[in-house]
Amino acid sequence: MSGRVTSAEVAARAGVSRSAVSRVFSGASASKATERKVRKAAADLGYRPNVLARSLITGRSRIIGLVVSYLDNQFYPDALERLSEALQAEGYHILVFTAPEAEEPDALVEQMLDYQVDGIIAASVTIGGDLAARCQAAGIPVVLFNRGQDASGLSQVTSANRTGGAEVARFLRAGGHGRIAQITGWLGASTGRDRAEGFRAAAGPLVAEADGMFDRDRAAELAAAMWRDARPDAIFVGNDHMAFGAIDALRSEGAAVGREVSVVGYDDVAAAAWGAYDLTTLRQPARRMAEATVETLLALVEDPDRGAARIEIEGPLVVRGSARVPEGWA
Amino acid sequence: MSGRVTSAEVAARAGVSRSAVSRVFSGASASKATERKVRKAAADLGYRPNVLARSLITGRSRIIGLVVSYLDNQFYPDALERLSEALQAEGYHILVFTAPEAEEPDALVEQMLDYQVDGIIAASVTIGGDLAARCQAAGIPVVLFNRGQDASGLSQVTSANRTGGAEVARFLRAGGHGRIAQITGWLGASTGRDRAEGFRAAAGPLVAEADGMFDRDRAAELAAAMWRDARPDAIFVGNDHMAFGAIDALRSEGAAVGREVSVVGYDDVAAAAWGAYDLTTLRQPARRMAEATVETLLALVEDPDRGAARIEIEGPLVVRGSARVPEGWA
Known part of the structure; x- marks a missing residue:
């Protein structure tokens, strides 16, 4: 850990220009051969592009806002962990906005816009129609997690x-x-x-x-x-x-x-x-719901005009001792 | 919610210059009278400065990185909620880095530095000495929550x-x-x-x-x-x-x-x-521990040279039915 590896060092090792390195990591077009060389050099050197520098190139903050309340229900910390893992795997992180019961989720989402989040996940809260429209107008996709809203035009992921x-x-x-x-x-x-x-x-x-x-x-x-x-x-x-x-x-x-x-x-x-x-x-299925949420949200980050998705994921009945089991129930 | 209130509108209502409004919200010096006028006008109009614009003035991202694992232990979601509330009250938000058991917390903290977090809270994880030194060198304060580390020179908040x-x-x-x-x-x-x-x-x-x-x-x-x-x-x-x-x-x-x-x-x-x-x-006492953590961290954000604090907070024994109660135990 002796100082940060620079893109110039990656460029030198890969035998390409610095702008080629930038293009690869910003997702701009680069030839397959260039991309392969750059990624190999980056891996060899342990290079990781600075997120904020990258955001200046790509217009992405790599931050997803999460509004969540009701963490005393164990389902939500579990979901938060799964959402965080699924997003981390894609190079995003969650900025948390906890909504005490008294507080309006809309006010929190407004604060999120200040942080220039790339997208918003609203878990266990209701988003006002005005706000949904404002997010849409600002090109910031919203996915509702474990909550549906018929009239909102928002994407949503729930269980069935x-x-x-x-x-x-x-x-x-x-x-x-x-x-x-x-x-x-x-x-x-x-x-x-x-x-x-x-x-x-x-x-x-x-x-x-x-x-x-x-x-x-x-x-x-x-x-x-x-x-x-x-x-x-x-x-x-x-x-x-x-x-x-x-x-x-x-x-x-x-x-x-x-x-x-x-x-x-x-x-x-x-x-x-x-x-x-x-x-x-x-x-x-918290993990599958989290993965579907992240997939839906990041697809909308890529293309805000792709239209809302409504995803329902089925889960099994888990039979334990708190209820009489029917004979022959599989 | 008809469009964002601008600092120019606040300045006009307060009868001060736009730069006076900037000074007040960036924490730069302004007279008491000016500050009072600006804050009143801002409250009347529902004005809230853009965080990223503000960060360009102040050099602050208003983001605190939180490394957390072990969310299946109910203490941590509760602590996360209390930390989030205490930070939100001060105009900061938590960027979450979940640490699956396999993953090195050090790698996650490195990623945080990329987001230019103003400070780091490490809950239930151990931070390597190298990394602690790097954070210190970069002027980014770290507070350990519910974990102590003798040799680290890091601030820490635990119960007694x-x-x-x-x-x-x-x-x-x-x-x-x-x-x-x-x-x-x-x-x-x-x-x-x-x-x-x-x-x-x-x-x-x-x-x-x-x-x-x-x-x-x-x-x-x-x-x-x-x-x-x-x-x-x-x-x-x-x-x-x-x-x-x-x-x-x-x-x-x-x-x-x-x-x-x-x-x-x-x-x-x-x-x-x-x-x-x-x-x-x-x-x-999760709430008091969270408040002490936030207070310690934000004091270090103001003055990274103020030296590490080690805070222990006592909690009471809560007597219920799982253990025999001594006669006369108050």
């Missing part, structure tokens, strides 16, 4: 929430449950709504339903109240983070989770596999 | 790990435990080592000790083996993330956690309060 909800319903019905209830994710968010609708359509009549708002304490209270009043034999909870609270509350009420009452979550965060919860849940 | 470990030992001895064991955090890290040493010094002879390496599965295996072989009546586990695994494993072995065997963790992450674990633990 409707299909997933329906799969949980089929599982519970096949298990012979006759008193099924639902604690939904926030119905004001597409993820909460789609899971709930998919579940409802396939589950038949429910003995109880309430909106858990993606809030753990609220879900715990609702589960306890449902147990006392409606005595369900199965509850689908709209994400794992709430399901852990529901299980704790059901146990406090004396219910034997997995025998008297089945609980199924959605996400398959790490804690779902922990012995204390052993939660049956519909997996959101 | 030694004192905390000793406090756990006093609690267990006061509770009448006579067969005390320890599953340490990784002894190659200052946090793991200091907690273990503080505990050992105050606990007296231990019936078993092993290095859990901050790894949940490893801690689970060690706890089960200790239960079978040494039959401890108390185990101090070097962080909550491992303690959850230890509790699951002890229960699998048929041990009644909280009655037959007490388990105490370190961190007080959110899940420690969840019913299934109800973990007694030494709290690391």
Whole structure:
């Protein structure tokens, strides 16, 4: 690590001009032979072009803004890590804008524009239509992660929430449950709504339903109240983070989770596999969702006019001990 | 949101020159009266200076690089959120560099230098001495978060790990435990080592000790083996993330956690309060640690020559149900 390798040294070793080195690393046109020589010399010498210098050539900051809230739900730190890894592999990094509940995501996205980010990933937040239009006008692509917005014209990557909800319903019905209830994710968010609708359509009549708002304490209270009043034999909870609270509350009420009452979550965060919860849940494939998000976003960085993409990724039901397993369920 | 407010509009409203507006927002000298007028006009109009334009004046990117790994331990997403909030309040944002286990943090910090970050926070990673010297030479301050490095000359913010470990030992001895064991955090890290040493010094002879390496599965295996072989009546586990695994494993072995065997963790992450674990633990005050980190770092950004600070923040023991409570313990 004795001083930075310069592009002049790379040029000398490759036997090409400095401007040829610049062209290769800025993605401008260069002959295959030149590119090969330059990349080999750069690798030999450990050369890495300065990002800001490169950004002056390419007009790229190599920064992607991420608005994220709700990090207490384990799914999001996991997603952040996967997004960061997928972007790092492409030479980009994430500039984090955490959105406390009180704060408007729009204000944060405005701040991002100040940093001249090349693109924006909005996770678990809603972006106002005005702002979406402004980003579009400024040529800065936005991809919504784990959240859809019908009217926005924005690209989005989610799991197949409707299909997933329906799969949980089929599982519970096949298990012979006759008193099924639902604690939904926030119905004001597409993820909460789609899971709930998919579940409802396939589950038949429910003995109880309430909106858990993606809030753990609220879900715990609702589960306890449902147990006392409606005595369900199965509850689908709209994400794992709430399901852990529901299980704790059901146990406090004396219910034997997995025998008297089945609980199924959605996400398959790490804690779902922990012995204390052993939660049956519909997996959101965080890695594949992150990769699809990065791919979609970088394609839009290359060509902002390519039109919005809406990607849904299916995940499997992960069967554990918190819910009765239908005979012969594969 | 009809177009960006310009500094010229702010100047006109405040009745000052444009360069006076620039001086105020770049932190250059301006009279109190001018500053007051400019700030009021800016607030009235919703003016916010462009970060990159400002950075050309001030030489500041307003970007702080954060190297972080180990996000599966809930303490780190929580810390990231607190660091991000504390920095956002000062007009800075975090550029994330996730360090997969295989990757060298040094390589990531090198990439950060390319982004011309104003400072670096290294959480849960070790920074090589060469690199620390290079950052220092480049005038880029580094603060280690939740990790100390004796020889590095770097600033660091940790909890009072030694004192905390000793406090756990006093609690267990006061509770009448006579067969005390320890599953340490990784002894190659200052946090793991200091907690273990503080505990050992105050606990007296231990019936078993092993290095859990901050790894949940490893801690689970060690706890089960200790239960079978040494039959401890108390185990101090070097962080909550491992303690959850230890509790699951002890229960699998048929041990009644909280009655037959007490388990105490370190961190007080959110899940420690969840019913299934109800973990007694030494709290690391994440918010205060984050604020101290940001304060230390930004002071160094102002004055890179001010010398390294080593800050330890004490946290309380949070008493829950996973360990026997001594009579009269306040």
